[in-house]
Amino acid sequence: MTKARFFGFMNKYSIYVILLVLMGVCAGLSENFLTWRNMSNVSRQISITTIIAMGETILIIAGMIDLAAGAVLALSGVLSVAFYKAYEPSLGFYQAIIIALAIGIAAGVVCNSLSGLAVVRFKTPPFIATLAMQTAARGAVLYYCNGQNIYQIGKYNVLGQGYELSWIPVPVLVILAALFAIWLMRAIVRELFPEDAAAKAHIGIAVIAAIFILITSVAGAGLPFRDYPASAAVAGIAVLVAVLFVVFGIVIALGKKLRPGRKNVMTGSAQIAFALTMVGYSCWRYFTEWRGKQFDGVPTPVIFMLVIAAMTWYILRHTRFGRYLYAVGGNEEAARASGVDIARTKFVAYMVSGVFVGLSGVLYMSRNNVGLPNAGAGYEFEGMTAAIIGGTSFSGGIGTAMGTLAGGFIMGFLNNGMNLLGIPAYPQQIVRGAIIVLAVIWDVYSKHSKYSAYTPVEKSEKPEAPESAESTEMA
Amino acid sequence: MAKAPVIELRNIRKTFPGVVALSNVNFAVERGTVHVLCGENGAGKSTLMKVLDGIYKADEGEILLNGVKVEIANPQQARDLGIAMIFQELNFVPEMTVEEHLFLGNEPIKGIPGFRRVDWRTIRKGALEMLAAEGLSYPPDVKLRNLSVSDIQMLEITKAVSRDADILIMDEPTSAITNREVDNLMRKIDELRKKGLAIIYISHKMDEIFRIADQITILRDGAVVQSRPAGEYDIDKVISLMVGRTITNAYPKEPVEPAEVVFEAKDLNRAGVFHNVSFTVRAGEIVGFAGLVGAGRTEVARAIFGLDPLDSGRIFVRGAETRVRSVRDSLNSGVVMLSEDRRRYGIIPMRSVEENAALGNLKKYIYGGRLHAAKERAEVLERFRVIDVKTPSLETPIQSLSGGNQQKVLLSKWLLAEPRVLFMDEPTRGIDVGAKFEIYKIMVGLARQGKGLVMISSELPELLGMCDRVYVMGKGRIRGVLSADQFSQEEVMRLATLA
Structure with a gap:
């Protein structure tokens, strides 16, 4: 692995590395951090703003913005709640909730379509158009409610407060987690060492595996370290790393012996060793701690968040519309000259984000068990913050769904960590502001560094087909 | 004429990740001469000039101004040292007016400390003078975005000259202006030469080069191939030195039977x-x-x-x-159109060459609502191979490529649209x-x-x-x-x- 490759990797994936580091730090601060309960809570806390962030990501990539998301959240949510409360007696639960959901989403789409119309047809700058919508929507919802909250909404809260998927048996989850870790490791190794994975690969693998084990061990039961200071944990991990080296060394030596002359025998064996370690570790944790426990399930809003994130990822990566978003945001004139329907692209972008905002409104009211006309104030900015931390650029043409998701989690874990440290609420806000600026500075700095893909190069060679075919883009 | 060179670059070496852009380049310009720098795309001409302008810092080597070693850390320092640069890709703010642009970074200030303000009167006067001297007809309060490419280029030249530069660097200055304006430019350059400026002129246009050059330096693959007085060269020799082979036929046109x-x-x-x-x-x-x-x-x-x-x-x-x-x-x-201003109407700068090339006809790669990445990659790769596009990878942002290669990518885009x-x-x-x-x-x-x-x-x-x-x-x-x-x-x- 060369310096250039390491920095290139960091440039592309730094957001995820920062996320993992943050998780590690928080795990070190408190043994309750890496519990399922805490993860559940944090994910649920960020779910609504992250859904909004996905909509903002789509818009910002195309060079636009939506300042009205919070107000439209309130409007859609309240309308949805009001419908449900009024019609549940006559239509029954299922019909009422489904139509209520549809109404919420529709409200979001209508509001954003109006913003979109102003932007596209009347050439209003998006900032102004959505600022106007924010004011109007907030006024509308307060007017509708007469300024009062809507209470006693019955079973409406199931969307925001339930848990899903609790029927999955814990062993299956353990296997899935191990498989995910294996896939992740292979992807990372492939990014960092594509040509010569050989000897260096297993060092990297061992280190990362050790870090993973360190984190999960310090945090939880199963190892007799809970009452011991962190230094003891570190010592224990050093032992573990040594063990891993030995294991890997044996496997690699065996591999060399059994399959002499094969070029990537070391990579293969190192990866098998890692897989075995992961599986073994998972089994051990299962039998010492996780067995007999019931899976609580994933909070319903989190499921929505992940589905929306997946949809956004798909739209941005795998559809023509997504490409057009990047083109319009990157250089609108050039996009027009390439045959892209600018007006349609922009309008649809607003509609899609309208769906997301409407949904977030329903989830919000559901989670808080009340129709709240003052809901969501400032949520659009939290959404934009997640997008920016995740690498979305305000100058347009740059951004990813996974990055925004990571940005949302970073914000969530930051809040979580600060709470664990006992930092009071107002200083927390100062810290949040500082993080936003740092995120942008880091982003700009990495784009201008020597190793960035964006630095102009005077000489270049022909394209290498194998390398581009194998590039793993996580976003 | 044994004058000391006003600017000299010695043993300049500059590398980027994986690429040696300049190796052991020696380049000197005498006062009162026009020194032409030629070379193919990627030969290093722009890189060398960017080192001189303070945009890049050389890895090795030194720069001497009138025999004294200097460090040029940024373009502002280059300006202060008397080096003025006019870029091939013009740099301007569309919403600015002509006079604002002419005095950008150099605005005259009046008033006592604490109440300083920009002296618009002097700016207006100065702008009118400069415009009249160049024979430019538009008023000083016209916004730059309403001017054509050639107007802005003349403006850039005017601006650089007004800063009392000792050394003027021009990167392909005539690529977007008409023959009459080229004549004006040549006359202006001659004027400046007589005044004692050192002018570095990057161009591929052989007729211009031989009109004004006193000295010609040819770069190839980051190194100096040859540097001699202009009189010792002719067009064919320069071209063959630039490309390392002889090009016999400048235009490969074959007669074609025109059909329907x-x-x-x-x-x-x-x-x-x-x-x-x-x-x-x-x-x-x-x-x-x-x-x-x-x-x-x-x-x-x-x-x-x-x-x-x-x-x-x-x-x-x-x-x-x-x-x-x-x-x-x-x-x-x-019907497709390759625009004259690729920076404005052609490229999506931060997106990859593959995305740029596929943009014209994405419909072709859609199956069931999904973009078929493998098919797109294969077709783009093949098209790049046929047209000979030089890029480190398909994911490289198009802005990283040289102008010629960007143009080839755009051509690929249009050809993929069948x-x-x-x-x-x-x-x-x-x-x-x-x-x-x-x-x-x-x-x-x-x-x-x-x-x-x-x-x-x-x-x-x-x-x-x-x-x-x-x-x-x-x-x-x-x-x-x-x-x-x-x-x-x-x-x-x-x-x-x-x-």
Whole structure:
């Protein structure tokens, strides 16, 4: 692995590395951090703003913005709640909730379509158009409610407060987690060492595996370290790393012996060793701690968040519309000259984000068990913050769904960590502001560094087909 | 003339990740001379100048100003040292006015400390003087975005000269201006030379080079091939040194039997811009459009392509009339246009070359609502191979590529859209000799395939060498059409300047 490759990797994936580091730090601060309960809570806390962030990501990539998301959240949510409360007696639960959901989403789409119309047809700058919508929507919802909250909404809260998927048996989850870790490791190794994975690969693998084990061990039961200071944990991990080296060394030596002359025998064996370690570790944790426990399930809003994130990822990566978003945001004139329907692209972008905002409104009211006309104030900015931390650029043409998701989690874990440290609420806000600026500075700095893909190069060679075919883009 | 060189670069070495851009370059310019720097794309000319301008820092080597070693850490320091640079890709803020631009970074201030303000009076006076001295007709409060490329370039030159530079660097200054303005420029350069400035002039245009050069340095692959007084060279020698091989035929045009009419425009009109424009293009033909800047050629092409509105007129592609209301209509009928300003209308700078190339015809790669990445990659790769695009990978952002390669990527984009008629507006602007030749070859190949090509160009030799017929436009009308044997510089000029 060369310096250039390491920095290139960091440039592309730094957001995820920062996320993992943050998780590690928080795990070190408190043994309750890496519990399922805490993860559940944090994910649920960020779910609504992250859904909004996905909509903002789509818009910002195309060079636009939506300042009205919070107000439209309130409007859609309240309308949805009001419908449900009024019609549940006559239509029954299922019909009422489904139509209520549809109404919420529709409200979001209508509001954003109006913003979109102003932007596209009347050439209003998006900032102004959505600022106007924010004011109007907030006024509308307060007017509708007469300024009062809507209470006693019955079973409406199931969307925001339930848990899903609790029927999955814990062993299956353990296997899935191990498989995910294996896939992740292979992807990372492939990014960092594509040509010569050989000897260096297993060092990297061992280190990362050790870090993973360190984190999960310090945090939880199963190892007799809970009452011991962190230094003891570190010592224990050093032992573990040594063990891993030995294991890997044996496997690699065996591999060399059994399959002499094969070029990537070391990579293969190192990866098998890692897989075995992961599986073994998972089994051990299962039998010492996780067995007999019931899976609580994933909070319903989190499921929505992940589905929306997946949809956004798909739209941005795998559809023509997504490409057009990047083109319009990157250089609108050039996009027009390439045959892209600018007006349609922009309008649809607003509609899609309208769906997301409407949904977030329903989830919000559901989670808080009340129709709240003052809901969501400032949520659009939290959404934009997640997008920016995740690498979305305000100058347009740059951004990813996974990055925004990571940005949302970073914000969530930051809040979580600060709470664990006992930092009071107002200083927390100062810290949040500082993080936003740092995120942008880091982003700009990495784009201008020597190793960035964006630095102009005077000489270049022909394209290498194998390398581009194998590039793993996580976003 | 044994004068000490006013600026000297010694043993300059500059690398980027994986690439040696400059190796052991020695370059010196004497006072009161014009030193021309030639080389192909990627030879290192722009890099060398950026080292001089403080944009890059050399890894090794030193810079001496009048014999004294200096460090140039940023462009501001370069300015302070008397080095003025005019970029090939013009840098300007569209919303600024002419006078603001002329004094940008150098605004005269008046007033006592604590109440300092910009002295607009002096700026206005200075701007008017400068504009009059250059013979430029527009008022100083015109916004830059309302000026043409050539106007802005003249402005850049004026601005650089007004800063009392000792050393003036010009990177392809004539790529976007007309012959008359080129004459003005040459005269200005001569003036500056007599005043004692040292001028570094990067160009591929052989006739210009030999008009003004005192010394010629040829760069190839980041190293100096040769550096001698201009009198010791001729055109062929310079070209062969630049490319490392002899190019015998500058224009690879082969005669093609023109077939059926593949494109026809009838009575195109746009109020105040062009009138009664009618022309035809046959399959296998390369039709040229000559004329002075401002004659309306680009505007006609843009209107045909659907970027600008058309007041009246009819367009026929392969005999079928098409109504063009948007670019998409034009693309659907098989007409594409390569814009003259690729930075503004061509590239999506931060996106990859693959995305840029696929943008013209993404429909082709959609199956069931999903973008078929493998098919797209394969086709783009193949197209790049045929056109010989040089890029480190398919994911490289297009802004990282050299101008010539960017143009090739854009050409790939249009070819992937499977066109029948290609409008190419200044297709070889800002591109070196080697890459130009490749683009000519591609054009000839397309013509042989039966496509119809329209080439708008301000380089008369290029039009003569490549076109079967040339329409000459002037003041928004077609003044005449010349076939290859009727073609001459004088005839074109006569038609272009008809009242």
